[in-house]
Amino acid sequence: MTLMLASVADAAEAEIALIEGADVLDLKDPANAPLGALSRAAIDAVVATIGKRRLVSAVAGNLSDPQELATAAEEIASTGVDYVKVGLDANAAACIEALKPLAARRRLIGLLFADQDADVSLIPRLAAAGFKGVMLDTAVKDGSRLINYLDIPHLQQFVDLVHAADMIAGLAGSLEAPDISRLLPIGPDLLGFRGALTGGKGRATRIDATHIRLIRDLIPRENHLDDQGDEFKVDWRLLSARGYAPGRDLEIETDLVFVHDLILPVSIGAYDFERNKTQRVRFNIDADVRRAGHHAEDMRDVFSYDVIVDAIRLILSRGHVDLVETVAERVADALLTHPRLVAIRVRVEKLDVIDGSVGIEISRARASQAGKLHQLFAGDLGAKSGG
Known part of the structure; x- marks a missing residue:
């Protein structure tokens, strides 16, 4: 099943994304692309607010020096987030080696960048180092989408390689609503969003409930209990779009x-x-x-x-x-x-x-x-x- 990852900048955005059904809340500074880290205080506030109600990940920053990245990742991990995401560039091999001790204790996700010739040969090395997953993203946030850099067959190859290494496979990179139906068939475990959650108004703009709900509805999910906890919520609008309506012949039109x-x-x-x-x-x-x-x-x-x-x-x-x-x-x-x-x-x-x-x-x-x-x-x- 594919989960929805929502990039959030603070506890207030995290609460909105949680209410609207995001599966994973990813903490980063949207004004400092691609992997601007939030302050320790901001991360602590989200962890305290969200608790165990959703999975929480956080980026370790725009760092390429192995020791600096390892130190920053260790600090992020100590906040109690579920996953720490680290970017891997031309210095990837040394960074993976420096992160290996932390990967043995905490769940790390490596990020490769499609607009920087993502090196998929790193996938087995990440698995051997103990990483739990790999995401494919874009480094330059200029509106170009992941699909502008890699077509669907190449993205399928990426997902298959990550799954073959028994890791979580994620896709992100200025994804928009029309991309979802194209990416779901290739089986990613995560689809990540930021700009689409602002209605295309820019990554630094606050996310809003309407656009989060649109993205959420496009990614199938299992039923969730309603606020009373005693019956399943049914999104009739989503089921109608999929061809079902109560009391209507499913085959007629x-x-x-x-x-x-x-x-x-x-x-x-x-x-x-x-x-x-x-x-x-x-x-x-x-x-x-x-x-x-x-x-x-x-x-x-x-x-x-x-x-x-x-x-x-x-x-x-x-x-x-x-x-x-x-x-x-x-x-x-x-x-x-x-x-x-x-x-x-x-x-x-x-x-x-x-x-x-x-x-x-x-x-x-x-x-x-x-x-x-x-x-x-x-x-x-x-x-x-x-x-």
């Missing part, structure tokens, strides 16, 4: 979301001469998506075409495929895991075989049982949960 004439270079073909080159392949996808119970207002109410494009690119990134039929089936299978999809038509055409196109078109539908409420979240809750 759909919208068509499509991607047409997407041409990509693909390693495909059963002949030997097709194995050492790529061919142009055209994709046309039509997805029947359950309508929300109201007019679309924000990202909670839509199924993004980006999810279709990302699914195709992820499948193609896995290597050579002999048959267009295989590609079509994999695309259909991947997309039908989304809880709102009812049916899908996938057309895959090879454009370099003849003076025209050859290929296949398939139609697939969700099994009838998939409309039931207990299965609406099946595709979203399979990711590994960190904590």
Whole structure:
């Protein structure tokens, strides 16, 4: 399961983020990017305010000297936060070595920066040193998002490498609401936010409840007890966006979301001469998506075409495929895991075989049982949960 990490600057912001459902509260100075540390007093205030109600992490500062970083991380750890986050730059190897004694006693998260050629070869070294997780972030906060630096297949590789090392995998870096549906399928344990929680008004602006709630609603979570503690809260607006409404037939109304004439270079073909080159392949996808119970207002109410494009690119990134039929089936299978999809038509055409196109078109539908409420979240809750 993917958890929501909210970057907060003080106890007041931490309380707002907690009330609105953030899973992890990450303490940092947003005016001192990327990893400005808060004062000891500010961290102590948050730990005292939040107690054990949520996981709390804190950054150790914008430091690259190994001993300075180790000393700062030790000080942060002594406040009682659950995780200490440390940035790793060109001096990463020495910093990891200096932090090894602390990693044996406290939970450390290493941060790599996508806009500074993140060195994923450090992941096994971090695991060997005792780190509990690795996050991928951006160092320069100029509005460029993580996805501007690494595409979905490369982000999937990062998450897979971290999980293979038995650590928590996190993604951050000016993430916005539309990025969430694209990143959830690759299974990160954490998605981190700051600017999106201010409504795009800048990292130094105070976060607000409305925008925290928007991000929170886009990340599936298990039911939480209400204030009385005796029944489950149900977010009917979120369930409606996912295709469920009480007393309404789940199957009756759909919208068509499509991607047409997407041409990509693909390693495909059963002949030997097709194995050492790529061919142009055209994709046309039509997805029947359950309508929300109201007019679309924000990202909670839509199924993004980006999810279709990302699914195709992820499948193609896995290597050579002999048959267009295989590609079509994999695309259909991947997309039908989304809880709102009812049916899908996938057309895959090879454009370099003849003076025209050859290929296949398939139609697939969700099994009838998939409309039931207990299965609406099946595709979203399979990711590994960190904590």
